[in-house]
Amino acid sequence: MLRKISQFSFFVLWGRLALSERFKVLTPKEHVVAILNQAVVLECSFTVSEELPLGNVVINWQRDENREVVHSYYYGKDQLSKQNPHYSGKTSLFPEEFKNGNASLRLEGVNPEHSGVYLCYVGNARKGDNGTITVVLAAFYNEPRLIIKQEPCGTSLMFESSGYPNADISWYIGDNKDVSFLSNTSYQQDADGLYTIQSVVEVNNLKYNTTCNFVLRNAVVNQTISRSFTLITEGCETSMSKPHYINLTNYIVGSILMIISLAVLLCLYKYFKANNREVIVPSSL
Ligand SMILES: *[C@@H]1O[C@H](CO)[C@@H](O)[C@H](O)[C@H]1NC(C)=O
Ligand SMILES: *[C@@H]1O[C@H](CO)[C@@H](O)[C@H](O)[C@H]1NC(C)=O
Ligand SMILES: *[C@@H]1O[C@H](CO)[C@@H](O)[C@H](O)[C@H]1NC(C)=O
Ligand SMILES: *[C@@H]1O[C@H](CO)[C@@H](O)[C@H](O)[C@H]1NC(C)=O
Ligand SMILES: *[C@@H]1O[C@H](CO)[C@@H](O)[C@H](O)[C@H]1NC(C)=O
Numbered sequence: 001m002l003r004k005i006s007q008f009s010f011f012v013l014w015g016r017l018a019l020s021e022r023f024k025v026l027t028p029k030e031h032v033v034a035i036l037n038q039a040v041v042l043e044c045s046f047t048v049s050e051e052l053p054l055g056n057v058v059i060n061w062q063r064d065e066n067r068e069v070v071h072s073y074y075y076g077k078d079q080l081s082k083q084n085p086h087y088s089g090k091t092s093l094f095p096e097e098f099k100n101g102n103a104s105l106r107l108e109g110v111n112p113e114h115s116g117v118y119l120c121y122v123g124n125a126r127k128g129d130n131g132t133i134t135v136v137l138a139a140f141y142n143e144p145r146l147i148i149k150q151e152p153c154g155t156s157l158m159f160e161s162s163g164y165p166n167a168d169i170s171w172y173i174g175d176n177k178d179v180s181f182l183s184n185t186s187y188q189q190d191a192d193g194l195y196t197i198q199s200v201v202e203v204n205n206l207k208y209n210t211t212c213n214f215v216l217r218n219a220v221v222n223q224t225i226s227r228s229f230t231l232i233t234e235g236c237e238t239s240m241s242k243p244h245y246i247n248l249t250n251y252i253v254g255s256i257l258m259i260i261s262l263a264v265l266l267c268l269y270k271y272f273k274a275n276n277r278e279v280i281v282p283s284s285l
Pocket of ligand 2: 121
């Protein structure tokens with residue numbers, strides 16, 4: 001009942017002040033990128049004219065999808081009784097800028113609930129105009145943590161990083177050979193809305209020194225993280241066959257030495273035996 005009366009007086013006061021077609025509301029940007037937990041300004045401007053005295057101005061920011069109230073201003077002050085709790089204590093206008101036709105909204109502590117389409121309505125109680133702007137949420141990815149797992153005949157490379165939204169991942173091995181199709185990337189959303197990305201690639205039969213490179217790209221904020229590193233490896237086959245080769249050489253050399261030694265011993269034995277006989281024979285005679 002009380003609300004009906006106040007709505008009625010609202011119309012009595014301003015109902016006569018119909019705005020002409022010249023009155024326009026503009027949202028200069030189609031979308032704005034908001035960084036998680038930071039503040040963002042949703043720009044909106046309106047035609048300044050005597051048709052709309054600032055004392056009569058109605059500014060209403062709503063979500064376009066469901067008409068949730070984000071921030072309202074009329075009767076010369078903020079009216080937040082119908083504000084959606086997701087926006088409680090986080091929104092403000094720039095009243096000192098109204099005279100310049102500025103109805104922009106500042107939103108603080110941006111979280112995933114805040115991404116979507118916003119409607120900026122400016123007018124009087126009877127007539128007005130509106131524009132829309134889309135809030136795109138983003139968070140820069142942090143420095144990736146790299147894990148290299150060495151297996152008997154292969155290597156598993158993995159990194160982990162958190163940000164928003166999902167990023168594109170590429171892997172390159174050796175001469176910039178794209179091996180992304182071999183990788184396995186999983187995404188997990190944390191309580192604060194961030195995505196934690198884990199990307200794994202298995203590489204086998206690495207030749208000596210191999211340069212590996214991964215690229216993480218968050219297109220929304222134009223962020224690119226590219227990290228490369230070199231795996232220094234002796235190679236599976238070489239390290240396995242080398243001891244064999246050494247053993248075989250040792251065996252052959254050892255055998256030859258043994259045969260030579262035996263031959264020399266045999267010769268010496270025969271020589272001494274022959275000498276002895278020659279010596280012995282005359283002496284026995
Ligand atoms: C309105 O004013 C605020 C604060 O000075 C500014 O950040 C914003 O860009 C202005 N918006 C327009 C549409 O001029
Ligand atoms: C927004 O303005 C358009 C015309 O510019 C109008 O058709 C539409 O009904 C308005 N929407 C709201 C919610 O005021
Ligand atoms: C990727 O990882 C998941 C979970 O670890 C596993 O179930 C899946 O088979 C893997 N896919 C490939 C192509 O390796
Ligand atoms: C591999 O890298 C190491 C250290 O940089 C270097 O000493 C070695 O010569 C390299 N081996 C090859 C086959 O390039
Ligand atoms: C994104 O970054 C690249 C290189 O850092 C730059 O050339 C390009 O202009 C940037 N694009 C945008 C939309 O900021």
